[in-house]
Amino acid sequence: MKTWLITGTSSGLGHRLTAKLLAQGDRVAATVRKPEALDQLKKQYGDQLWVGTLDVTDTPAIKQVVNQAFTELGKIDVVVNNAGYALFCAVEEASDEQIRHQIDTNIIGSIQVIRAALPHLRAQGGGRILQLSSAGGQTTYPNFSYYHTTKWAMEGFCDTLAQEVAPLNIGVTLVEPGAHGTSFGTGMVTAPVMDAYDATPAGDVRRAIAQGTFPIKGDVERSVQAMIECVDQKPAPLRLALGGDAYRDVRASLVARLEALDAQKDLALASEMAD
Template sequence: MKTWFITGTSSGLGRLLTEKLLNQGHRVAATLRKPEVLNDLKAKYGDKLWIAQLDVSNTQSVKDVVDKAFADLGQIDVVVNNAGYALFCAAEEASDDQIIQQINTNVIGSIQVTRAALPHLRAQGEGRILQVSSAGGQTTYPNFSYYHASKWAIEGFCETLAQEVSPFNIGITIVEPGAHKTDFGGSMVTAPVLDAYDKTPAGYVRRLVDSGTFPLTGDPDKTVQAMIDCINTTPAPLRMALGKDAYTDIRASLVSRLAELDAQKELALSSIV
């Protein structure tokens, strides 16, 4: 059995992962902004569940909570960056504060949790970090520009980090779920709509989401179990695309980007000094 540290455990994949791990006998350090949300699990699992209040956009709080979790629990085997913020609007529609919150939560928050955990993981000589990204960390959809900006950014960070920490027996896995049947859609933050975008791809996607017809094909239970199972895979897989749409859309994006690059080969090589 292992000990997991998970951010954003109040709902969605974070809550489900916490429940499944506890049910399988693991120990969980769960962090969230409203700790009372997990009172039912604490009553059921007792000392198996360690809970702390945490807003990942508060860097000092991140350091304090991560340090306390390692001090209280000893070895932590797996750190899961799951806390997230989803801004759903056209790029022109968002407020400055919304943009900052998107980056502070999904990028800086994840980076600071990772930075706080790394000295402890190095000291114990092993560990895994799971970074919950999205299919939107490799492909894009209209109306999610700032969400994509955060996911593409954290994937670049994690891919680099994996090279830096592999000598310390620390594995990094970027988890890329597609659209899942969780409360993700209901938790998305929106902005005042500009009529100019009504008949654009942004307007089309907005109407799909608003009408409830945006396809949600991912099975949260299977995705969470895949996250648990990947810990037993060595070396750690750098990426895991989870869901039919994740595989299809990421593949299409990569194929398109490669075709564009190959078409520019002559131009690229012409710039050699």
């Protein structure tokens, strides 16, 4: 039996993960903005489920809730940083407030959850951190610029974090799902549309999602099971791509970037100072 701390469990992958873990006998400390979202699971599993109210844009609250969860439950084996959402619009369409909230939730909130958990993980001799990223943490799609900003930022943060905490027996895994049939799509925040972008790739993607022609083939249950199983892998995998689209799109992006880098090899080397 393991004990998990999971943020953003009211819906989507976070809720499915929580339900699956409880069903297999694990304990879960689940955080939500509205605790009633977990009433049914709480009724079914009782003390096996610990519920904390948390908005991850509130840093003092993050510290309080994470500290409380570790204090009341003792050892927590796995911390899953899942809370987040996507701002879906062209770069020019977003408001300053929307940009700030996207960053505060997906970057600052995620970082502060990890920072709050690290002293406890060190004190107990180790643990695992699963950071929900996205295929969009290594590749890009029109209309998701601000979402990509946050996921690419967390990729760099966790890549560095993993190197720092590996000697402390703390493993870090970036979970990179492709498109899955969860409530993620309905939870996307939009902005007023500008006609100037209608005949651009941004408009094409907007129409594909609105018309339901954007392919969604990710199997939520299989992906959740892969997340659960990865915590037993040693060493912890740094990245976990989930879905054929995640594999194909990330691979294509990496290959294109490598080819572009190799094309500049002579220029890069010529820019060094001579010995």
